[in-house]
Amino acid sequence: MTVTIWHNPKCATSRKVLGIIRAAGIEPKVVDYVKTPPSAADIKAALKAMAMPPRDLLRRRGTPYDALGLDDRKITDTALIAAMHAHPILIERPVVLSPKGVRLCRPPERAREIL
16 A cells, blocks of 8 residues: 655654554655645645645644735635645645545544545
8 A cells, every 4th residue: 555644754743643654564655745845736636535625724833824815715725725835834734645545634543544
């Protein structure tokens, strides 16, 4: 099974999810999404797989969310996805992708649903 984690090694939750995946006997493809941002198409596909609107994947704390005015409800989904691609720190983490589904793993135990 190929499992990918959009990971930020500075994030305790992301590190915990990585540990859960490895404890399940899976060595995932680890993508440091801040250094290697997912494409807008990849973000859109992940959102679709999670049945999640872009706003629900936005991270506010420690990001340019406020400076970019992303709280404006007139901003389109396409523009929000473009902002996440341009500023990947805006993507809430960790996101885990597997053949069994895609999850934003908050809380970390959500990773088990797709392993």
